[in-house]
Every structure is written in C-alpha cells, then in structure tokens.
Amino acid sequence: MKRWGIVGLLALAACAPESSTRASAQGQVCPGIVAGGMSGAMEARQGLDDQQPSRMDADGREAVIIRFRQQGRTQAAHVTASGASFTASTGANVSAVYRSIPAVAARVTPTERYVLERSELVESIEADQIWSAQGLTPGPFARLARQAQAVTPVPADEYTEGLRLVGAPEVWDSNGDGVLDPGAPTGEGVKVCVIDSGLDMGHPEFQGAVVASHDFLDKDDDANDQDGRGQWGQGHGTHVAGIIAARMGQGGATGPRNTPGGMVGVAPNASLLIARVLDLQGQTQMSVVLSAMEWCDDQGARIVSLSLGGGTATRSTVEAFQALRNHGVLVVAAAGNQGGPVLYPASDPSVLAVGAVDANERRASFSNAGTELALVAPGVDVLSTFPRGLGAFAQMSVDDTSPLSRSLLYSPTGDTSGRLVDCGLGDSLDACLEATCDGFVAYVRPGAVPVDLAMANVMKQGASAVVFGSDDGPAGGAVNIFSLPRSGHWAPAVSVNQAASTMLRQRLGADARLSLAPVDYTHVSGTSMAAPYVSGVAALLWSARPELTPQQVRDALEASARDLGLPGRDPVFGHGLVRAQHALQRLP
CATH class of the missing domain: 3.40.50.200 (Peptidase S8/S53 domain)
Incomplete structure (x- = not known):
C-alpha cells in the first residue's frame, strides 16, 4: 500500500499584484482564492457521530441480523449453519455466519425479509446498527517526548502524562531509569x-x-x-x-x-x-x-x-x-x-x-x-x-514571545508569516479587519460558526494562516479542541489557550510566524x-x-x-x- 502524505494541502492561488488592497467590506473576496471543503458543508464537518450512513444499499437491500430458533441444547453453530443455508436460498446476501450466537448477518430486499420473517426457522430480525469511534479530536499543546540515542537507556520523558496518571511506570520501571525491570509485569x-x-x-x-x-x-x-x-x-x-x-x-x-x-x-x-x-x-x-x-x-x-x-x-x-x-x-x-x-x-x-x-x-x-x-x-x-506524518508539531512566535500553540488535526504543514489580523468570529466574508490579499495571519474567536466555515471565510479574505483563540472556562485555560476536514483546501492552522489568546489580542498588528512540522504522534x-x-x-x-x-x-x-x-x-x-x-x- 502507498505511503500516506499530509491530506488537505494548502492550495491558495497567488493573488494578482493589484490585490494588495484591503478586501471589500461588502464581503468581496480576494481573486484566485480556493478555500474550504471539496464537497459541501456536510462532508466538511468534524465529528463521527453526525454522519450516519444508510443501511440501505442502492439496490434496496437492508443490513440486518437474522436470529434462528434453538431447540433444547442444540449448539448455536449447528443452528446457524442450517439457518445460513436457508437465508441464502431466499436470495439474501449473507455477509457473516456466527458460531457464538444462532445468527447471521445479511442484506435483504423487502421481499426476502418478508419470506424470512414468516419462516419457522427465524426467531427475529434485528437492525444492523451503525457504531462509531468515540474520540478523535486534537487537544492542547504539550511538548512531545524525546528519546536519547539508541546506545543509552530510554529516558523517562517517553512516559506521557496519562501513563503516569494511571501509575503504569511504577509497575515495570520502579526506579524510573527508563529500563524495564527484570521480571516485572509488562504485558x-x-x-x-x-x-x-x-x-x-x-x-x-x-x-x-x-x-x-x-x-x-x-x-x-x-x-x-x-x-x-x-x-x-x-x-x-x-x-x-x-x-x-x-x-x-x-x-x-x-x-x-x-x-x-x-x-x-x-x-x-x-x-x-x-x-x-x-x-x-x-x-x-x-x-x-x-x-x-x-x-x-x-x-x-x-x-x-x-x-x-x-x-x-x-x-x-x-x-x-x-x-x-x-x-x-x-x-x-x-x-x-x-x-x-x-x-x-x-x-x-x-x-x-x-x-x-x-x-x-x-x-x-x-x-x-x-x-x-x-x-x-x-x-x-x-x-x-x-499515522506517520499526519500529526503536526506547531511553533508560533509573535514579536519576542512564543505562545504555546497546537496544530489543528489534518492541518497542512509548512512555515507561514504575516501580520496578525483580528478576524473576529470568522463568521462572514468581512470579518477580518485590515485584511489584505497579500496574506496575513488571521486571529479568530471560535464558536460562532463551525471551524471549517470560519477557515474558509478568512482564507477568502486573504489569510495565509489561522490562529484560533480560546476563552477561559472550566477546562482551566486548555486549548480548544478543533479539527479540519481531511479533504479540501486549507491554510496552516493552530489553536492556543486562554493565556496566549489574551496576549495575542494585545499584539494585533504585530508580525506572527507559524511553523508546522509533520510528526508521528498527536494529542486527541x-x-x-x-x-x-x-x-x-x-x-x-x-x-x-x-x-x-x-x-x-x-x-x-x-x-x-x-x-x-x-x-x-x-x-x-x-x-x-x-x-x-x-x-x-x-x-x-
């Protein structure tokens, strides 16, 4: 299989020389800009649970679990084998035959389902439900672990915050020297x-x-x-x-x-x-x-x-x-x-x-x-x-400060610089004050519109990079959790915590630099x-x-x-x- 590269690479066309003027306050955008998702807002939205694929195929087949009746001590595997044969004889497409339960998975037409429901072999027909992943959102910045040269013991900074919180190193590295203790439980x-x-x-x-x-x-x-x-x-x-x-x-x-x-x-x-x-x-x-x-x-x-x-x-x-x-x-x-x-x-x-x-x-x-x-x-x-190269290590500098920043998940990597421009909520095509089509770093207060829409809005006004701020809240000043869609044209983007947000708002108009490097880890x-x-x-x-x-x-x-x-x-x-x-x- 092919080695994967960073998806969603920045694809901003170069602005013409006359585009260095401020973008129109009436919502006109810089010429030649390509920004946002590639197939509409629904695909661009982050979050797995909001996307429910249909259980109905194009040919009208529905995904179901078909259970068969068990008589006495008859083994589930034997019942399932007989039931699978009968199910297939109706024309249904059997996709899985189970041995631990008396059931098969199949895709059936309404006619096939009608026949199955009326068979003495079939106990019930259950919907084949959609299940989703329960978490994949980038978290606040934290310094990635380092490793010493291969000839030296592994240093304890391979031990993440979560690992220490559950006390795992106490089990297999009791002295904290970065070496597994002989005979200790390690899995x-x-x-x-x-x-x-x-x-x-x-x-x-x-x-x-x-x-x-x-x-x-x-x-x-x-x-x-x-x-x-x-x-x-x-x-x-x-x-x-x-x-x-x-x-x-x-x-x-x-x-x-x-x-x-x-x-x-x-x-x-x-x-x-x-x-x-x-x-x-x-x-x-x-x-x-x-x-x-x-x-x-x-x-x-x-x-x-x-x-x-x-x-x-x-x-x-x-x-x-x-x-x-x-x-x-x-x-x-x-x-x-x-x-x-x-x-x-x-x-x-x-x-x-x-x-x-x-x-x-x-x-x-x-x-x-x-x-x-x-x-x-x-x-x-x-x-x-x-996956290798999908994570991004972010570094940011504004004047003589280097606020902690965290790359948005699936952000393109690279080095970007420009004036830090206030783009408010990023909720319109005239949100960026003093925007120019020469490129700038947009500062956005998130929450009014989805992240991908705010990104597209400020990019169309000339932003070549985006910083999402954060409000103080119950998370204790942690960086907001954001992600970009995997497809589309996006600028490099980071988020910062509340303390950094306060500092950046005091430095609007200053020169800002962002550097995002591909890495093999991320916080989610x-x-x-x-x-x-x-x-x-x-x-x-x-x-x-x-x-x-x-x-x-x-x-x-x-x-x-x-x-x-x-x-x-x-x-x-x-x-x-x-x-x-x-x-x-x-x-x-």
Missing part, C-alpha cells in the same frame, strides 16, 4: 485485541507488537488504516493501540527537526491483535464488530478493547458479549462522548465501561455517565501514536482514549497472573481505583480512576 504473553480502524503497521512504535491482523472491511489480512484504494483513515486505531502497547524506545518523528522519540504504552510488551472494522469516516456496522469479536477469541485474546459504540442492546449482542466473557475474555469499551448516558456496548452487563478525566482527575465535559460506568481513565489531550481527546488505558492495565494484571478470570481482573481494577467524586461508586466516575500498581496489589 508479556497477553494478547490485546484492538477492534478499531486498523493501524499504521509501519509505525516504529509497533514493530514486533502485532502478532495477527485482519481487515473486516476489505476482507484481507492487511489491517492498515486504509481502504482498498490506499486512502488513509482518521488514525483512530493507531492512537488507541499506542496507548496500550507502544514499544519502549522505538520512537518515530516528534519534532521540527524530525528527531526520533515517542512514547511508551501502558503494557509495553503486550501482543496486539488488530481488527479493522471502522471505515474512513470512523463508522462501522454492528455485524462487523460481532465478526471481529469472534476472530479475537479465535486468536487467543484475553482483552478486547472497543473504542466505539452506538445503537442499543439486542439479544444477539448481549449473547455475543456474554460468550466472550464465558471464554475468558474481558471486553473494555468507551462510555461515549455525548455527555449523556453510557453508550452501548459499554453499557452491556458483560462489558467494562470507561469514562474520561483530564490530567487533574476532573471529569471530561464530553464523557458519558451512568450507573453502568465502571472506571475512568485519562481521556483529555492524550498523547499517542498517529475522547473516551476512546480512556478505554485503552484500562485495557493496558488489565494486560499487566494478566501478565502477572495468567490464571486469573475476567471477573477477578475486573474486581481488582474496580476495588483499587482512586475514588473520585461522591464516596463510593457513582455515575460520574464509576469506581474511580484506574491505577495499575494498586490493582496488582488487590489481586487474590
């Missing part, structure tokens, strides 16, 4: 199955980590985060997998000079099983996840990490998750990012639901809550691996990032005690969590923040 011998968008298989952090992979969309064993044409996805699975098992001392590019470095996962010697189920937009169907779960079981997984969700429980899903638990597999799932009730499948009784907290152990505003919530883990501004937020921390800690426990049952591991994780919020278990934090060393001490 060695434990297989963690990541059901997600696939992986950048060539990323340095995963060399030697992946023991098996399968692409359930393209139906092959190449689980790179790509479609069949080589188009890369959103990097969600790469970020999740790095939190679990990024290797010690195997860093990629992290800084403006493309120097080596990186981070280390919670269980740095765990084995990864990679199941690609999410498409390029971060979505999948329930039937595909069920197939991936059976594959994980076949491969000997002890843990399944699910940073996706949506829909509601069905009899088939409840039985499928229960079957995994009965086979000795712990399923860990993200609670969801809507700020509402815990999403399915995290809310399933056989699944451990994980919410998100920030570095100060405060609940993330987006993190779902409810009685099903078991634990919380770092999920705000989490540094982890990303979501309960998708919290779930793999718990998956990694579970791997440490099984590494120490392979004979444990999923319930014993879960009991140790919950009993040892740091109690947050109201005393005891509560719907906001569950049992509390997962803690690796304390969980080991609670093992029976």
Whole structure:
C-alpha cells in the first residue's frame, strides 16, 4: 500500500499584484482564492457521530441480523449453519455466519425479509446498527517526548502524562531509569485485541507488537488504516493501540527537526491483535464488530478493547458479549462522548465501561455517565501514536514571545508569516479587519460558526494562516479542541489557550510566524482514549497472573481505583480512576 502524505494541502492561488488592497467590506473576496471543503458543508464537518450512513444499499437491500430458533441444547453453530443455508436460498446476501450466537448477518430486499420473517426457522430480525469511534479530536499543546540515542537507556520523558496518571511506570520501571525491570509485569504473553480502524503497521512504535491482523472491511489480512484504494483513515486505531502497547524506545518523528522519540504504552510488551472494522469516516456496522469479536477469541485474546459504540442492546449482542466473557475474555469499551448516558456496548452487563478525566482527575465535559460506568481513565489531550506524518508539531512566535500553540488535526504543514489580523468570529466574508490579499495571519474567536466555515471565510479574505483563540472556562485555560476536514483546501492552522489568546489580542498588528512540522504522534481527546488505558492495565494484571478470570481482573481494577467524586461508586466516575500498581496489589 502507498505511503500516506499530509491530506488537505494548502492550495491558495497567488493573488494578482493589484490585490494588495484591503478586501471589500461588502464581503468581496480576494481573486484566485480556493478555500474550504471539496464537497459541501456536510462532508466538511468534524465529528463521527453526525454522519450516519444508510443501511440501505442502492439496490434496496437492508443490513440486518437474522436470529434462528434453538431447540433444547442444540449448539448455536449447528443452528446457524442450517439457518445460513436457508437465508441464502431466499436470495439474501449473507455477509457473516456466527458460531457464538444462532445468527447471521445479511442484506435483504423487502421481499426476502418478508419470506424470512414468516419462516419457522427465524426467531427475529434485528437492525444492523451503525457504531462509531468515540474520540478523535486534537487537544492542547504539550511538548512531545524525546528519546536519547539508541546506545543509552530510554529516558523517562517517553512516559506521557496519562501513563503516569494511571501509575503504569511504577509497575515495570520502579526506579524510573527508563529500563524495564527484570521480571516485572509488562504485558508479556497477553494478547490485546484492538477492534478499531486498523493501524499504521509501519509505525516504529509497533514493530514486533502485532502478532495477527485482519481487515473486516476489505476482507484481507492487511489491517492498515486504509481502504482498498490506499486512502488513509482518521488514525483512530493507531492512537488507541499506542496507548496500550507502544514499544519502549522505538520512537518515530516528534519534532521540527524530525528527531526520533515517542512514547511508551501502558503494557509495553503486550501482543496486539488488530481488527479493522471502522471505515474512513470512523463508522462501522454492528455485524462487523460481532465478526471481529469472534476472530479475537479465535486468536487467543484475553482483552478486547472497543473504542466505539452506538445503537442499543439486542439479544444477539448481549449473547455475543456474554460468550466472550464465558471464554475468558474481558471486553473494555468507551462510555461515549455525548455527555449523556453510557453508550452501548459499554453499557452491556458483560462489558467494562470507561469514562474520561483530564490530567487533574476532573471529569471530561464530553464523557458519558451512568450507573453502568465502571472506571475512568485519562481521556483529555492524550498523547499517542498517529499515522506517520499526519500529526503536526506547531511553533508560533509573535514579536519576542512564543505562545504555546497546537496544530489543528489534518492541518497542512509548512512555515507561514504575516501580520496578525483580528478576524473576529470568522463568521462572514468581512470579518477580518485590515485584511489584505497579500496574506496575513488571521486571529479568530471560535464558536460562532463551525471551524471549517470560519477557515474558509478568512482564507477568502486573504489569510495565509489561522490562529484560533480560546476563552477561559472550566477546562482551566486548555486549548480548544478543533479539527479540519481531511479533504479540501486549507491554510496552516493552530489553536492556543486562554493565556496566549489574551496576549495575542494585545499584539494585533504585530508580525506572527507559524511553523508546522509533520510528526508521528498527536494529542486527541475522547473516551476512546480512556478505554485503552484500562485495557493496558488489565494486560499487566494478566501478565502477572495468567490464571486469573475476567471477573477477578475486573474486581481488582474496580476495588483499587482512586475514588473520585461522591464516596463510593457513582455515575460520574464509576469506581474511580484506574491505577495499575494498586490493582496488582488487590489481586487474590
């Protein structure tokens, strides 16, 4: 497959000489400008959950799960085989045959569904729901980790903020020298199955980590985060997998000079099983996840990490998750990012639901809550691996100051300079005061319109780079979480925190310089990032005690969590923040 390059490269045509005058206050734009998304506003919007693909094919077929009746102790696999044969005889397109539940996935026409619903073999027909990734949004700036030369021990600054928050280094690097302690639990011998968008298989952090992979969309064993044409996805699975098992001392590019470095996962010697189920937009169907779960079981997984969700429980899903638990597999799932009730499948009784907290152990505003919530883990501004070159390291200078800045996800890279111009809310084509078509750096106060629309507005007025400010709020002055659409024509863009915003507003009109360099890591937020921390800690426990049952591991994780919020278990934090060393001490 082809090596992926930065998407959404800046494609601004050069302005004619006479365009150096100010853009019209009536909303006229600079000539020759190409800005914005390539196929309309809906495609340009960030956020996975707002894009719900239809379950109906162009030929009128609907995606469904067909359950068959079981008689007495008849094995599900035998019932399913008979039912699959009957389903195919109706003309339905069978896409998956399950062995743990008496069901198949199929695409049916209304006529075929009518025939199936009236068969004595068929117990019920369930909708094949759409499930989505639960987090892929860039977080505030944080200095990327560095790595020493290969001949020296790995320094402790590979240990990310989230890694330290869950106490993983205390388990396998008790003296903090950057070297794994001999005999310490590291995840060695434990297989963690990541059901997600696939992986950048060539990323340095995963060399030697992946023991098996399968692409359930393209139906092959190449689980790179790509479609069949080589188009890369959103990097969600790469970020999740790095939190679990990024290797010690195997860093990629992290800084403006493309120097080596990186981070280390919670269980740095765990084995990864990679199941690609999410498409390029971060979505999948329930039937595909069920197939991936059976594959994980076949491969000997002890843990399944699910940073996706949506829909509601069905009899088939409840039985499928229960079957995994009965086979000795712990399923860990993200609670969801809507700020509402815990999403399915995290809310399933056989699944451990994980919410998100920030570095100060405060609940993330987006993190779902409810009685099903078991634990919380770092999920705000989490540094982890990303497809090579997709992340961007940002540096900014204004006069003699260098405010902390964070590249917008999918921003083009490069060096840009110009006057810092106030563009207000970026909500119109006359928002930029003193704009010129010679190019300038736009300062935008976000929130009035979507980020992509604000970007297009100020670019059309001549902006060659964009800085998004931030208001002080409950996040404690953190940088706002923004992303650009992956397709379209965009200028380099960064966001800054509240302190930097105040300073920049005092320096409007000054010369500003932005430098964005491609790197192999990024900070993103979501309960998708919290779930793999718990998956990694579970791997440490099984590494120490392979004979444990999923319930014993879960009991140790919950009993040892740091109690947050109201005393005891509560719907906001569950049992509390997962803690690796304390969980080991609670093992029976």
